[in-house]
Amino acid sequence: MSDKTTKRTLDLVDGPSDNDVNEETTQAKIPRTDHAASSTPKRRGPGMFGVLVGTLNKIHTKNVTTDQAQIRHRQALDAKLQARLQQEKQELEAAAERTKVEQSEARAQRQARLDAQRASGKKKVPVTIAAYHRQRARFFLTQTTTPALPYLPKRLLPEQQERLDAQVDEATKAWAAAKEAYEAEKTT
Incomplete structure (x- = not known):
């Protein structure tokens, strides 16, 4: 074999290699700090927690x-x-x-x-209730059906006008008669 070969021989396999030398020099360059050995521990800021x-x-x-x-x-x-x-x-x-x-x-x-x-x-009521109702209904015409419903048309026919006038006269006379009867009863 020649000297110029880069192959290793068996006797160099167990010996130090080039990689081992590089690792040793790298480790020597990084200084190691021993925290346990120092007298004051390193103070840290508050953590995220x-x-x-x-x-x-x-x-x-x-x-x-x-x-x-x-x-x-x-x-x-x-x-x-x-x-x-x-x-x-x-x-x-x-x-x-x-x-x-x-x-x-x-x-x-x-x-x-x-x-x-x-x-x-x-008596407190001077006249009868029927006379009072006749007095109030004197201006209305009434139907001949039962019950008699009062009504007043918009335009009155001549016979309706005569009937209404007769009703007013009759109701006024009945009212006056009831009042006279009450007055006569009141004085006696």
């Missing part, structure tokens, strides 16, 4: 304070609403009581009037 926990604590305290403020505000509003509701309830009860008292007083007065009328024996 610490920052996250701090942020969450700030948010939690802010929520707690705003929740407490909202609760106090809600309680104040509830107290105002309860006071207003109680006041309205008292006003309604007072109005209902006043209405009850007024109604009972009116009922008592009406009963006293009726009792006084019964005791004196006088």
Whole structure:
């Protein structure tokens, strides 16, 4: 074999290679620090977890304070609403009581009037109801059917006008007669 070959011989296989030399020089260049051997440990800044926990604590305290403020505000509003509701309830009860008292007083007065009328024996209504209805219906024509319905056409025929005049005269005479009868009864 010649010297110029780059092949390795068997005797060089177990020996150091070129790669081993390069690794040794690289390791020698990087200085190693032993943290256990140093007297003061290296101080580090807060990690991401610490920052996250701090942020969450700030948010939690802010929520707690705003929740407490909202609760106090809600309680104040509830107290105002309860006071207003109680006041309205008292006003309604007072109005209902006043209405009850007024109604009972009116009922008592009406009963006293009726009792006084019964005791004196006088009629309050001076004429009969039928005479009153005839008096009110005197300006209307009535149908001949049962029940008699009053009506008044827009244009009256001559015989309808005569009939209406007769009704008015008859109702006026009946009303006057009923009044005279009442006056005569009243004086006796």
